[in-house]
Amino acid sequence: NxxxxxxxxxxxxxxxxxxxxxxxxxxxxxxxxxxxxxxxxxxxxxxxxxxxxxxxxxxxxxxxxxxxxxxxxxxxxxxxxxxxxxxxxxxxxxxxxxxxxxxxxxxxxxxxxxxxxxxxxxxxxxxxxxxxxxxxxxxxxxxxxxxxxxxxxxxxxxxxxxxxxxxxxxxxxxxxxxxxxxxxxxxxxxxxxxxxxxxxxxxxxxxxxxxxxxxxxxxxxxxxxxxxxxxxxxxxxxxxxxxxxxxxxxxxxxxxxxxxxxxxxxxxxxxxxxxxxxxxxxxxxxxxxxxxxxxxxxxxxxxxxxxxxxxxxxxxxxxxVEELLGVAGKNETYNEAVQEINIEDNEIIQSGSFKIKTQINLSNNSFFELKIYNSREEVLLKYDKNQAVFSIDRSFSGNTHVHNLFVKTIKCDYAIKDNILPLEILLDQSSIEVFVNNGEKVMTALIFPRYEFNDLKITGSGGSELIQGLELVSIKKTVD
Ligand code: FRU
Incomplete structure (x- = not known):
């Protein structure tokens, strides 16, 4: 690795x-x-x-x-x-x-x-x-x-x-x-x-x-x-x-x-x-x-x-597009409502090409963080309810010498409705695409990790029942 x-x-x-x-x-x-x-x-x-x-x-x-x-x-x-x-x-x-x-x-x-x-x-x-x-x-x-x-x-x-x-x-x-x-x-x-x-x-x-x-x-x-x-x-x-x-x-x-x-x-x-x-x-x-x-x-x-x-x-x-379902591979689901999720040494994440589908409940938390990482590198997504800002931090995502803009946090205003935030995240070796609340806001960013990611962690501000289920789906190679 x-x-x-x-x-x-x-x-x-x-x-x-x-x-x-x-x-x-x-x-x-x-x-x-x-x-x-x-x-x-x-x-x-x-x-x-x-x-x-x-x-x-x-x-x-x-x-x-x-x-x-x-x-x-x-x-x-x-x-x-x-x-x-x-x-x-x-x-x-x-x-x-x-x-x-x-x-x-x-x-x-x-x-x-x-x-x-x-x-x-x-x-x-x-x-x-x-x-x-x-x-x-x-x-x-x-x-x-x-x-x-x-x-x-x-x-x-x-x-x-x-x-x-x-x-x-x-x-x-x-x-x-x-x-x-x-x-x-x-x-x-x-x-x-x-x-x-x-x-x-x-x-x-x-x-x-x-x-x-x-x-x-x-x-x-x-x-x-x-x-x-x-x-x-x-x-x-x-x-x-x-x-x-x-x-x-x-x-x-x-x-x-x-x-x-x-x-x-x-x-x-x-x-x-x-x-x-x-x-x-x-x-x-x-x-x-x-x-x-x-x-x-x-x-x-x-x-x-x-x-x-x-x-x-x-x-x-x-x-x-729904055709994405047709190229889905292995799938793992986590159903219970929990305050924190830690998925470590995971094969789907290690493949580098996968989808995360989850629902975040911010009733008892003022923010949440979702981190995809290995021991040296990470991509960090964050939503802050009080500031109503969604962000992607790729400053430690691997090769960030590409350009100054790789160390600047990517931000998007988003005011949450009903405290529920459905999220769909696509990773594919060198990119991340985040679909917030069924595509109401989308954030796309290139990333160049030097090592494969292994782990996924979601945490909140310390309330309870932050994560209402999560699905991790690997996506197959479609180019021969
Ligand atoms: C946009 C653009 C177009 C032009 C093309 C040239 O990225 O500048 O306006 O047709 O690229 O490659």
Missing amino acids: LEVRSTRPFYHLTPPTGWMNDPNGMVFFKGEYHIFYQHNPDDIVWGPMHWRHAISSDLFHWKDQGIKIEPDEIGTIFSGSAVVDWQNTSGFQTGDEEVLVAMFTHAGNLQVQSLAYSNDRGRTWEKYDNNPVLSKVGDFRDPKVFFYSPEQKWIQVIAAGDRIQIYSSLNMVDWVFESDFGPGIGYTNGVWECPDLFPLKSEDGTEKWIMIVSVGGTSEYSGVNGGSATQYFVGDFDGNKFTHENDEILWADYGIDNYAGITWSDIPNEDGRRIFIGWMNNWHYAGLIPATEWRGAMTVPRQLGLKKNSDNEYFMTFEP
């Missing part, structure tokens, strides 16, 4: 070799989830961007498909999206099967938008002959396309520096400007990138439109806990313009390592889910994290929900 551990996650998507950043072109078609990602095949730092592809039928077992869209004389291949062109509006369909169309940023002297398409269920991709299809001077990137059925037209949201722009089209080739969202709205300390726009039903049946905007913050004080982070807006879209209604700034993740996330296109109506995945990293130190042959990972795929807070404002919830 003194060997240097591998940091490669068991059940989070990583590049076989080379560098990974943003998730791109996520589309569901004929039983397959497609994902592409920003990829530099020749180095483990950011460089000439390619789209590398992976396919899964369950969002966990990913089969690498290699590089599908490569740089050319127009530029390298920045972020973008993909859709199924069900009605062949583009005219790119050649056979009986629907054509998949990807729209991405070609980054050369200018950032311009281009198309590629596939007539064989995503196996091979051809670039459109007359690329680019949309150009403008300045920051102009990361087009996310969807079909707006009320008006039978395509909509694209695209980041333009300090604002998001909305364009429409009947065929994805000719685009018309519709409206600006921003500048000066929400969190503005950094360049706006990687937008998404989609409808989402709340638990009370109301439908709202969500605009996701990543912000490439550049300081230790930007974003939510430093560096880059992803905000979202709740509001309405009328086919031309998005208007937001939220007063406070809402974040997709209140941790530190979740950026450039967007959602899958074309998940069938009968499924009805909206699934999000983000790049589990932070631009502030992404090029510095421990790595030898590959660098970068995605978050766990998360299902979005919509709820109202106590001020009657809508906010999104994020929960691991």
